[in-house]
Each structure stands twice: as structure tokens, then as C-alpha cells.
Amino acid sequence: MISSRKFIFISILIWTYLVPKSQTPLEAFHGIMQPAFGARQAGMGGAFQAVGGSVMDLESNPSHLARVQKTKWELGSSFHLPTIEYNDTYIDTNPNRSYQNNMVENPKAILPYIGIIKPITESISIGFAMYAQGGGGGNFKNIKRITPDGRSINDTFGNTVPLIGERNLAVEDLNFRFMTMKSTFGVGIKQGKFALGLGLDLVYGFMQLKRTYQDETRSLTIPGGIHYQSDPAYTVGGKIGFSYDLTQNIRVAYSYTTRNVLPLDGTMYVDSYLPERAFATRVSRYMIWPDKHIAGISFHNDRWIFDLDLKYIPWSQSFNSSKFRLEDVWVRTPFGVETNAFQFNLNWKNQTIIAIGAEYKWNETYKTRVGYSYGNNIIPASGVSPMLGASIEHHLSTGGSISWNNTTFHLACEYGFPKKTNGGKTSDWTLSHSVFSTSEIHPLQFSYQKTMSVFSLYLGMEQYI
Template sequence: MVSKMLYRSIVGVVMSVSSCYALATDGLFLEGFGAVSRGMGGTAVAHYVGPASMMVNPATMDLSDATGEVLLGFDFITTDISASNRVTGERVSSSTHSNNRGPYVAPQLAFTRKFSNWTVGAGMFAQAGVGVEYGKSSFLSRSDVGGTGYAAGADTGLENASRLFILDIPFAVSFKVNDRFSIGGSLDAKWTGLNLDYLLGMNQLGSLAQNGRASGSLIGLISTLPDPRGVHLSVSKNKEISSGADGWGYSGKLGLLYKVAPTTNLGVSYMFRSHMNDLKGRGTVTAVDGIIGNVPIDGEVSFLNFNSPAKLDVGLSHQVTDKFLLALDVSRVFWKDALKDIEVGFTSDAGGVDLKLPQNAKDQTIVAIGASYAATQNLTVRAGYRQATQPFNDEGLLALIPAVLQKHASLGFSYNFSKSSRFDAAYSHAFERSMTNRSAYNTSSPVRSSIAQDNFVIAYNYSF
């Protein structure tokens, strides 16, 4: 009986970890790269947004009037996240007291250079990043008693927190075929870092064990424990950048830009699904027992096939007047192909568990509109809006990573200090999104998660 409980517990931990794909952005992509794009609702497929163009459609790098450009800036991401127990009414808000969680500061670095009809560039951008910090004393850290979920039980003193960060390093090139047509592409190195601290109750673990998609020899490790209450997984580092589990991989993009009319551009780009090495790190599985307390088991956690989905972008831009620009982008993110199954494993000296978990994510559609207006010779102002469909079901999400935000509004501006020196800034607000998870696979009791987000971008652009 105890061996069966242990098996269910380990399986439950691994299954819950594998659900942490959902982010507080459009998914695994920030809502626009660079301050110019961010200020215009994330549009970037058919108009020039500075060196950050290489992150969406490398063909638009050809639109630059400069021989070369340098971009230096950063993203500043703040979130308002909370979780509430639908049974007891208890509520916990994410805090920012740890280096492990936000606010998040991420780099924006890029360089481009023109050689005749060729433009080459390289950069480093945060592709995505978010997390939560619920601490050690909320209802999420309470052990389960007799299948009652969060409603009863003792405080375990175990952390509930998460952080996911993806860094994209593109090497891009564009070629001007003629005055109306340009093509481009990039090869992108990617680094992903993940922290996770999560407690699962026994009723949750019992439901997870019925899935039947787990195998391994880690059975009977707690054969002497008389009163199992749950299992806690910790794979985390309290550092600004380094993470509990991480790995490198690669992806790429192809793009084209066609001048439909003297003032109208059509852009198309395709980002390939990434190919990541397994994310690996040392972690601890802690068996929670009602009589003898917490029993930690050290080992290695692996996240297999932790890939970003492919994405197709189509955009139009129209120069209404010399001062006024309008842009429209439509994107399709192919989550369904990227998240059919996720394989996760925990290994230790005593054995291991492997899991193949179906996710059943849906493809996502994103529509973005943006406008810019040259108010003076030195000042340009921008505004935008984007809306996305939800690729995940309520039942597939954890309280630790609550939702994919769907509606963003943005403002931005640029100020030219000289012909070669410019300051860019943008602000993006993600409207509150709430989801309620009642699935016994991913929560011990029904939990409602709410999230809103404010992102800021500042950058200095130098051209020569």
C-alpha cells in the first residue's frame, strides 16, 4: 500500500512539473521585441522596428537607412498574480522578495551592418520570462489529509514558486533582391532556465496515478512511512540568472518583405519550432508524512523536448502620410504540434520515474494593430493593441503558472537626440485574465488564478 502511494506521489510530481509551459505573455513569446514594436502592439512583420527586426522578420532589416545600428536596452517585467482556494476562500498573492522571482530585468542587445544589398546582424533578447513566489505559508503549502485537499492539513513549510526564462540569440541576414522585394533569415541559439518548487496533495496524486503513462523503478522508497500526505518537488536556484534546470538549443526564421505599393508593405515570416537539449538539474523530491515529517530524496530532474512552438506571421504596413504609419499583424502559433506529449523524469540513486504526458494544446491566433506618428522632427509617438486566443484549457494549468494573457494595450515613443542617436521607450499593459482549475490531475482543490502584467522597455539606438 505504501509502495503504491509512493509510486502515485512520484508520478504526480512529474506530471505537474510538465504542465509549466503556460506563461504570462502570449505564451512562450513576449508581446513584441524592442521598444518600437512593443509600443505598436507588437507589430513588426512589415515595417522596420530597428535592430530588433531580426526577432520577427529578418527581411525587414533591409528597411534601415543607416549603414549600421547598435541597440542597447532592457525589458522590465512586473506581474500581479494571485491564487484563491475555491473551497475555503483563502487567497495568496505572488510577492517579489526573492532574487528567484520578479520583477524581471532582461537584456536587449543587437547590432546590424549593411554591405551593398546585404544586411547582417546579431543580438540577444529575452524571448519570454515570468514566475511566481507564493512562499511557504499559504494554503498551497498545506499537506493533504484523507483526500480533503487544501481544506485541511498541516503546514509543511515547503516553498511554492516558479520561474521560466528563455533567451534568444539570433544571427540574422537579409538580402535586397530588388527595389520591391527582400528576403531574410536567422539561426537562433536558445537558452532556457527553469526553477520550480511545488507541493502536491495525496488526492491529487491518486488521480494522477490513474493516467497510466508512467514507468520506472522508484517504488517503495518510503515503505516505512506510515501516513503519506503529499510530495514536494524542488529544482531551483535563488540566483538572478542561473536556474535549477537549464539547457541549450536552436531554432531559426525565414522571412520576406514585398512592397505592394510605394507606401504599403507586405511581410511574411516563419519561425521554426525550437530543438532544445533536455533541461537538467539537481533537485529534491520530498515525501511529506503526517507522523515522521518530511523525507527528502535528492536526484536529477530532466525536462525532455521542452521546445518553443513554430509560428507564422503575416503583416501589412501602410504609410498613410509622411508622419503617420499603420500596421497590422496576424500570427498563428502551432502549439498543437509542439505540445502533444511532454516527457519528464526524476532519477536518484534508488531509482527513477519516466513520464509521457499528453497536453492537447490548441493552436493560437494573435491579431495586433499599431500606429506611429511623427509629432515633431525629434519626437515620434506610438500606440497599439493585440489580442490572442487561449491555447490551454483551465484544467491543464497550475496555480504556479496561472494563464496565458490574451489582451495587451501599449504606448511608446522615440526621441532623437541627433541624426545618429535615439532613445526609445514603451509600456505594455496586459489586462487581467482569470482561470479556474478543477482538475484533480493538477490541483488538490479547485483553484482560481488571476494575473495582470505591466511591461516596460527602454533602449538606446545608435546608427552610423
């Protein structure tokens, strides 16, 4: 058994030591949102809206809290292991300006969760949970490039550089990270066959973007690179959910989670040899984490649980563009002028996700699960980039549980099948590598693509107190 005081202490330890490690890049779930929250849910492909009974109902539908009759705590984590393959080609009439890249990255992401549910009366329960919501990123090094303005190293630095000075080739490094985490306080109230739940979300987010250029020997840093780091961002949101038992075996449910506006003001360094630019300038910006609708229906008897969920996420209202506004006019454009404002055009589309899952109870000790989810690709060719450039459509999962006394261990494995996306000729990524001046604009000479898959392992433990 574990006391409430010990539970709070464990929560702080997990959030202090595991969450910082999870700041490695992760990508390409359904957009940048995990397909499932919790090990039991993951085994059923994320189809859990009309099932309930987990601490992670605080993420999806807090009305199910009211159906928990004994105090329980739960903790666990997902371990995501994506494979990211990036390829690009630039073909020029001058072979010395042509290049090709073929890169494979295997980042890792650890996203923990922990929570507790406590009944107050026979019809009212409260709960609290902390969990990683989602995120995205990319980390690529030594990408072959032409210098940002197409000039030789000698012309860039206004000096004669031995051996490499006449060349205009460079290497580009790109590192992007973004993550949101939530703490949710919730209450569930049950009256007969109907249950209503409310949740208050306290949201934390951060973002980091580094993009730098160096000569081929990595001896010189070419001006124009950017280093952005957001301040810690905090905001609030909420959710409401209900569930209703149509019959003894059939339940329907619906929930709505509000969008979150994250103030991602921060600082930015711009690579330059001018002494007045040796310090960071302030950046003003924000990002909207989208709202979410989920409806579900489940069937259950003594052995089986089946659930079907429909999810709708209006990404287009949040991820149309990402704007940065600097206090100083330091960012160089491909046309040679400098500006204090720039943006990434994402052009994401709205998404409908369907998830279906089943659980079979062999006996009081063992349960097995299987699930599948599909979400349409939300990123058009004009929004593809190594940073956020693919949305896996098909996920297949399986899992199970072992229980004894008041303790249960959950395990689930999930695989997101490879998804390939081709970049467009008018995307920001294409233009940033094919526009060198007002007289050198060659988007047709640059092409790129990105392929992604992900294997995920979920572990969870719950115990009634």
C-alpha cells in the first residue's frame, strides 16, 4: 500500500527526473499527439473513450472517475523509438554546386505519467494526474548545402580563406524540440446511468530551434544561423466529458478538451561577427495547442470489452503558421535584406481519427488486448520539413495485464507503419535552400522527402489503496 504523502513525493521525483530526459525529439504520431495515453489504452489502440477505469481518464474523459469505487494510483511511461529518414537533392548545371543527402535518425523519447483517483462519496470521485501531452522535433547534422546566399566562402567573409575559399558549399545543422505537459485536476459525478466529469488543465510547454551553417571543414561559422530558446510557458485549459450506460452492456461517451495558448516568448542568438550581435535579442511569439473532440461507444460483458472511438482535431486553426517577432532587425532573408519578423508556413489540415480496440479477460489474473487506429495525414507538401514533416496514418498495437491482490501491471507495444511525404516546390524548406538572391531562384532544382515509422513500448502499474 502507498499513502497519499508518499504518492505526492513519488510524483515529484518522476516529474523531476524523467521529464527532462524526454526532451529528445519525437514525431509523427497522429500529428504531434500520442495515439494513446496510458499502457492499458495503448494496448487497445487508444480506443478507450467509453471504457474508463484508468487514471488517464483525466486526459480524455473525467466522467469515468465517478465509476471508481476505491482509491487507486497509477504510474507508467511510454518509450517511443522512431526511425526518421530524410533525403534531399539539389541539381545544378555546375556540378560543383550539386549535392545529395541521405540521412537516418533514431531518436528516443520517454513520456511518463502518474495520477491518483479518490472517491469522496458513492457518486463523486476526484483525481489528479501529470502526463506528457505530445510534441515534435528533429535533429540532423552535417547536411550538405550551398551557403545561404550562394556566395563563396571568400566573398562571405571578405577575405581569402585557403583551400576552401573559392567553394560555396557548406554544412547545415538543424535541431528542433517542442513538448507540452499537463497536470489535470478533475471530478466525476455519477447519477444513475449518467456520469459527468470536469477537468482543469495546468499546461507547461517549451520550444527550442537551432539552425546553423558552417564551412565544409567546420572551421568557420557562416553568418545567418539562428538559436531560439523559449522561456518556460504556462497556461490553463480544461475539459468536460460525459458517459451514459445505454444498457447493462453498452456505454456511450463524449468529451471536449479546450485549446491551449502557450506564450512562447524567448531569446534568439543570430550567428554574426558583428560585436553588437554577440548577445541575444528577445523574441515575441505564441503557439496554440488545438482543442479536441472525442466520441466513443463500448460493449462489455464478463469476458470482453470492445470500444470504437472517433476523434476530431482542428489542426488548421492552430498550425497554419508559426510566427517570430524579434526586438532587433537581425534575421537575414534570402534576398539580402534583414528583418525582425519571420514565420514558418505549416498549412496543417484538420484530422479525423478512428480507433478500435478489444480486451479479453482470461481469468482474474490475465488480460490481453489488441487495437488499431487510423488518422488522415494532416501535413501537405507545402508544410513538410525535417522539423515537423510527417504524420503516421496507421498504428497497430497489442498488450496485456497481470493482476494479483490489488496490483496490476500493464504492458503494450505499438507500431506506426512507415509514412513517406514529399516536400513541395513552394514550401519554406524548399525556398530556404533554393533562393539565394533576387536573381538566383531555383526551386525546381531542389527536391526532398521524409519517411517515418515508430515503435513504442508502454509500461504501467496501478494499485488500489
